[in-house]
Amino acid sequence: MTNTLNTGGSDAPVKKSHMNRFIQSTELDTRLLGMLGALALIWFGFHIYGAVVNGFGAFLTPRNLWNLSVQTSSIGIMACGMVLVIITRHIDLSVGSVLGFCAIVMGVTQVWILPELIGFEHWSIWIITVIVGLIAGTLIGGLHGYLIAYHSIPAFIVTLGGLLAWRGAAFLVARGETISPVDSTFRLLGGTADGAIGSTGSWVVGLVGVTTVIVSVSLDRRKRKTHGFALRPVWADWFIAVVGSAALIGAVILVNSYYWPRGIVRKFADENNIVIPDAGLFISYGFAIPVLILVTVGIIMSLVMSRTRFGRYVYAIGGNPEAAALAGINTKWMTVKIFGLMGLLTGLSAAVASARLGSATNALGTLDELYVIAAAVIGGTSLAGGVGTIYGAILGAVVMQSLQTGMVLIGFDAAIQQIVVGSVLVLAVYLDNLYRRTAK
Amino acid sequence: MNDKDKIDCAIKPLVDMRNICISFGGVHAVDHVSVDLYPGEVVGLLGHNGAGKSTLIKILSGAYAMDSGEIYVNGEKANINNPRDARSYNIETIYQTLALADNLDAASNLFLGRELVSPIGFVDDDAMEAETRKIMGRLNPNFHKFKDPVSALSGGQRQSVAIARAVYFNARILIMDEPTAALGPHETQMVSELIAQLKAEGIGIFLISHDIHDVMELCDRASVMKNGQLVGTVDIGDVTDDDLLGMIILGKHPDEQ
Numbered sequence: 001m002t003n004t005l006n007t008g009g010s011d012a013p014v015k016k017s018h019m020n021r022f023i024q025s026t027e028l029d030t031r032l033l034g035m036l037g038a039l040a041l042i043w044f045g046f047h048i049y050g051a052v053v054n055g056f057g058a059f060l061t062p063r064n065l066w067n068l069s070v071q072t073s074s075i076g077i078m079a080c081g082m083v084l085v086i087i088t089r090h091i092d093l094s095v096g097s098v099l100g101f102c103a104i105v106m107g108v109t110q111v112w113i114l115p116e117l118i119g120f121e122h123w124s125i126w127i128i129t130v131i132v133g134l135i136a137g138t139l140i141g142g143l144h145g146y147l148i149a150y151h152s153i154p155a156f157i158v159t160l161g162g163l164l165a166w167r168g169a170a171f172l173v174a175r176g177e178t179i180s181p182v183d184s185t186f187r188l189l190g191g192t193a194d195g196a197i198g199s200t201g202s203w204v205v206g207l208v209g210v211t212t213v214i215v216s217v218s219l220d221r222r223k224r225k226t227h228g229f230a231l232r233p234v235w236a237d238w239f240i241a242v243v244g245s246a247a248l249i250g251a252v253i254l255v256n257s258y259y260w261p262r263g264i265v266r267k268f269a270d271e272n273n274i275v276i277p278d279a280g281l282f283i284s285y286g287f288a289i290p291v292l293i294l295v296t297v298g299i300i301m302s303l304v305m306s307r308t309r310f311g312r313y314v315y316a317i318g319g320n321p322e323a324a325a326l327a328g329i330n331t332k333w334m335t336v337k338i339f340g341l342m343g344l345l346t347g348l349s350a351a352v353a354s355a356r357l358g359s360a361t362n363a364l365g366t367l368d369e370l371y372v373i374a375a376a377v378i379g380g381t382s383l384a385g386g387v388g389t390i391y392g393a394i395l396g397a398v399v400m401q402s403l404q405t406g407m408v409l410i411g412f413d414a415a416i417q418q419i420v421v422g423s424v425l426v427l428a429v430y431l432d433n434l435y436r437r438t439a440k
Numbered sequence: 441m442n443d444k445d446k447i448d449c450a451i452k453p454l455v456d457m458r459n460i461c462i463s464f465g466g467v468h469a470v471d472h473v474s475v476d477l478y479p480g481e482v483v484g485l486l487g488h489n490g491a492g493k494s495t496l497i498k499i500l501s502g503a504y505a506m507d508s509g510e511i512y513v514n515g516e517k518a519n520i521n522n523p524r525d526a527r528s529y530n531i532e533t534i535y536q537t538l539a540l541a542d543n544l545d546a547a548s549n550l551f552l553g554r555e556l557v558s559p560i561g562f563v564d565d566d567a568m569e570a571e572t573r574k575i576m577g578r579l580n581p582n583f584h585k586f587k588d589p590v591s592a593l594s595g596g597q598r599q600s601v602a603i604a605r606a607v608y609f610n611a612r613i614l615i616m617d618e619p620t621a622a623l624g625p626h627e628t629q630m631v632s633e634l635i636a637q638l639k640a641e642g643i644g645i646f647l648i649s650h651d652i653h654d655v656m657e658l659c660d661r662a663s664v665m666k667n668g669q670l671v672g673t674v675d676i677g678d679v680t681d682d683d684l685l686g687m688i689i690l691g692k693h694p695d696e697q
């Protein structure tokens with residue numbers, strides 16, 4: 001599999017700086033490094049700005065970063081699907097409205113219909129609700145894909161129509177009402193205090209992650225050896241394993257140092273007959289459930305893109321649709337599947353977003369399409385098609401959300417936020433063009 | 441008429457395309473054309489740009505659906521509705537445009553649509569790269585860019601990837617649409633040798649070429665097209681360069697002169 005973002009080819013020019021040699025040995029994606037650098041700049045920038053201007057740097061706090069992770073989830077999940085759509089030279093402008101529609105459908109299902117049938121707060125309500133939401137999203141996405149592939153209506157038009165139509169449909173289904181309260185188990189998907197897995201759970205997740213990193217680095221080394229392909233230097237393998245593990249452990253420590261607010265702790269202590277010690281009772285949030293959902297989606301989608309025929313065909317269609325068709329790939333059916341998958345992820349995202357809100361409103365997801373597209377594009381997905389990665393899109397979502405959150409924290413008003421987000425999107429594509437030109 | 445000797449020998453044609461028609465919005469790109477191909481034979485398809493050669497072979501390779509006509513493979517009526525069908529008849533094609541996905545590497549292109557997968561259904565990139573190294577070692581030993589996307593390759597290297605793809609899967613019927621267009625003299629020579637070798641293995645080849653010299657050297661018969669119609673099919677042994685040129689330019693069968 002070729003990752004066209006990876007420029008460290010074997011026949012690069014001979015003169016190499018230390019940095020070049022480092023990047024080549026570790027085979028790190030230079031683009032990924034650039035994005036991490038930009039992210040660090042944004043995070044420290046907002047923190048320092050807050051510290052200097054407002055006397056308090058609120059960005060680099062466990063509380064803010066934890067919230068940032070939760071807020072990124074909904075956009076991030078959809079960005080994973082948008083990558084496929086854009087790689088195959090399409091666009092989906094409807095995801096925000098489809099999210100709103102799916103949220104309303106799920107709200108109606110769990111608040112109006114299911115309690116009548118199986119009883120209020122029945123254990124299965126959240127499961128049925130999520131399944132209904134996923135099916136609704138998949139069908140809508142599939143319908144879009146069908147119109148695009150089999151009736152040759154451009155994706156731009158189909159999904160622009162969808163942008164209006166599904167928002168209207170969401171209003172009609174609930175007659176504009178806000179539907180609440182959602183099922184209490186369903187709410188956990190949104191990542192409130194209970195919707196996080198706590199300190200122990202987070203350590204388990206972190207250690208599983210560390211094990212995976214180490215095992216995959218050594219498996220990769222062994223595989224290269226058996227095939228006689230070039231090996232990375234041992235120090236480079238160690239570097240990747242150590243940095244990867246450190247990042248995971250750092251994330252665990254971070255989410256575990258964000259504690260429940262005192263009021264909730266007191267209520268929790270009362271309900272469970274716990275005496276609060278004098279030093280105070282500290283209960284960690286740990287990883288939020290929506291974040292784990294995003295990570296799971298990210299891992300699965302990365303595997304799909306790099307290890308399955310489906311993923312290979314997505315790249316092939318993006319690279320040369322005609323060649324893909326001549327190679328016997330059913331490109332029309334692929335388009336239906338890609339948009340169906342986009343819809344599925346939008347349905348999942350709708351579950352997360354409405355669980356977080358605790359209700360379903362027909363305005364949920366407004367403007368999300370722009371953030372999702374921006375996340376994918378900032379993450380290196382090329383609008384010309386054929387190029388893009390899942391991890392890039394997720395990182396792009398983090399960048400977008402960081403900008404948004406940071407500006408709220410330091411008190412920029414909404415008008416300025418819009419101007420900044422819009423400009424950053426344009427700037428990102430400009431820089432991306434520059435990067436690609438020099439990478440060649 | 442030249443088929444007659446062969447039918448007498450009771451060898452069935454590998455491919456028999458009869459009365460093929462296709463038009464694009466009123467343009468008769470291929471108009472009642474019949475061609476055939478026998479095992480171990482190279483048939484040249486000649487004609488000016490726009491004569492309909494590529495369109496004709498794209499019908500055989502499943503890229504286009506013909507408006508009317510019949511295709512027989514090994515004497516049996518074949519239903520070719522898409523490229524997959526054609527591949528199932530062991531028809532492999534090197535397209536004039538090469539039909540490569542530029543963003544993928546050589547191995548991904550070679551196996552596109554026919555990926556090798558591991559037992560759990562994941563694409564096996566290592567196995568595909570190893571196979572690609574083997575076949576490229578045979579076809580183009582100078583090829584080393586296995587990790588790069590094919591957009592980073594030279595015209596000749598890209599062409600050798602397209603050729604490798606057609607040869608790798610044990611074609612019985614091979615379609616080559618201007619396979620040497622992007623090649624230098626040395627590489628062209630290698631393709632000529634490859635054609636001779638495949639022919640010796642009993643593979644039937646449709647060779648589209650602009651180079652009369654190549655056609656005279658490599659082909660057993662030549663079918664000439666003009667404006668979507670078949671001018672005629674001749675045995676190469678019976679004609680001269682000028683006869684062929686006359687057919688291409690004037691659209692006249694040498695017998696008519």
Ligand SMILES: Nc1ncnc2c1ncn2[C@@H]1O[C@H](COP(=O)(O)OP(=O)(O)O)[C@@H](O)[C@H]1O
Pocket residue numbers: 464467469487488489490491492493494495496
């Ligand atoms: N997909 C298509 N749509 C419309 N016209 C086409 C298409 N493919 C080929 N044609 C037309 O068919 C004719 C034959 O083209 P082609 O088969 O490419 O010729 P050749 O390969 O002999 O140069 C040309 O007039 C061309 O414009």
Ligand SMILES: [Mg+2]
Pocket residue numbers: 493494495536617
């Ligand atoms: Mg042609």
